[in-house]
Amino acid sequence: MMMKLTLTGIMIALTLAAPLGARADRDDFNAVVKAIEQFYHVKHQNVPLLARAGVKAVRTAAKIRGGQYKRIAEAGSVRVAFFEDQTFDSHGNMAAFKASIQNTLVANWSALVQTLAPKEEEQTFIYVRDANEKFHVLVITIERHEATVVQATISPQVLADLVRDPNGVGKTITDEATISDP
Amino acid sequence: MKTLFRASFELMLVVALLIAAGITASAQSAKLQLDQLDALANRASETVDVKLDERLMQTTAKFFAGKDPDDAEIRDLIKNVKGIYVKSFTFEKENQYAPADIESVLSQLRSGGWNKIIGVTSKKDGDNVDVYLMNVGDQISGLTVVSIEPKEVTIVNIVGPIDLEKLSQLEGSFGVPYLNLPPSKPKSDK
Numbered sequence: 001m002m003m004k005l006t007l008t009g010i011m012i013a014l015t016l017a018a019p020l021g022a023r024a025d026r027d028d029f030n031a032v033v034k035a036i037e038q039f040y041h042v043k044h045q046n047v048p049l050l051a052r053a054g055v056k057a058v059r060t061a062a063k064i065r066g067g068q069y070k071r072i073a074e075a076g077s078v079r080v081a082f083f084e085d086q087t088f089d090s091h092g093n094m095a096a097f098k099a100s101i102q103n104t105l106v107a108n109w110s111a112l113v114q115t116l117a118p119k120e121e122e123q124t125f126i127y128v129r130d131a132n133e134k135f136h137v138l139v140i141t142i143e144r145h146e147a148t149v150v151q152a153t154i155s156p157q158v159l160a161d162l163v164r165d166p167n168g169v170g171k172t173i174t175d176e177a178t179i180s181d182p
Numbered sequence: 183m184k185t186l187f188r189a190s191f192e193l194m195l196v197v198a199l200l201i202a203a204g205i206t207a208s209a210q211s212a213k214l215q216l217d218q219l220d221a222l223a224n225r226a227s228e229t230v231d232v233k234l235d236e237r238l239m240q241t242t243a244k245f246f247a248g249k250d251p252d253d254a255e256i257r258d259l260i261k262n263v264k265g266i267y268v269k270s271f272t273f274e275k276e277n278q279y280a281p282a283d284i285e286s287v288l289s290q291l292r293s294g295g296w297n298k299i300i301g302v303t304s305k306k307d308g309d310n311v312d313v314y315l316m317n318v319g320d321q322i323s324g325l326t327v328v329s330i331e332p333k334e335v336t337i338v339n340i341v342g343p344i345d346l347e348k349l350s351q352l353e354g355s356f357g358v359p360y361l362n363l364p365p366s367k368p369k370s371d372k
Contacts, residue, residue: 092224095220095221099220110237111231112238114230115228115229116231117228128238156245157245159242160244163239163242163356164355166232
């Protein structure tokens with residue numbers, strides 16, 4: 001009887017644990033999006049179809065040039081939130097927004113690079129965390145009238161490139177996720 | 183007899199823990215507390231904040247293990263580096279920050295085992311570059327560069343064994359900015 005109860009308890013715990021992990025991943029991304037919306041009083045748009053079309057367009061363009069397209073993010077791993085044609089004004093308190101993002105992500109993510117340019121209302125935050133054999137990267141880019149939040153899974157090789165050139169590879173991850181098909 | 187053995191074992195355990203704590207404390211103190219500088223971000227026209235912790239450095243070092251000579255050079259540079267931490271603030275005008283704003287960092291460098299090995303001052307530009315090393319025995323356990331200019335302050339804190347020559351090769355990558363470091367003395371042939 002005890003054994004049956006124990007096994008049942010373990011089964012229930014395992015059943016709950018997997019979706020909880022996935023929910024935590026979704027929650028961090030959504031928590032960041034919400035933090036941006038609340039601080040700046042803006043609203044995001046989700047354009048997953050555009051992101052997928054954009055990757056295909058980049059791949060096609062590379063083939064036309066005679067080169068090979070080298071994907072940065074793992075296929076199917078990219079999540080994107082856009083904020084377009086909205087006003088991002090930190091009212092001289094960009095440090096508070098930075099702290100808000102840090103507090104949102106501190107439990108599960110490691111900050112890699114953060115750059116702030118308050119006069120231009122430009123900010124970039126790059127965070128990473130372990131994902132078994134791979135890594136999750138979260139890139140937040142904010143400018144005066146638009147912003148993007150990109151989460152993607154990357155290989156250890158790409159992580160090494162990211163660590164070596166955080167701003168360059170971070171921008172590439174964002175561009176790959178957000179490029180549109182002309 | 184049992185009591186004596188147990189007491190000796192417990193004493194050895196305590197000593198081992200104290201030694202471990204001492205080693206840990208030494209390793210930890212090479213990492214400076216820099217987050218309190220974030221308050222400068224609101225006054226700065228540009229802020230750069232880089233944190234490459236030990237885990238990231240170890241993961242990165244593995245992927246420069248190929249036969250490519252460039253990879254080997256990078257691997258040699260970051261081998262055993264346990265962390266790279268950078269805070270850089272650029273201001274539009276002079277006097278938008280005060281020495282007191284960075285005193286919390288300078289006080290850590292005046293105590294806690296850091297030695298200033300280089301201090302360069304330019305009276306013309308008002309630029310100051312100071313380089314500090316931390317040693318544990320004859321091993322370098324940390325290096326910090328404090329660059330103070332009228333419109334910019336940059337602090338680069340590297341945890342682990344690294345020298346000035348390697349640091350100058352790291353400039354421009356791994357989040358390390360160009361620091362205008364004084365050139366290393368050429369090695370004399372004996």
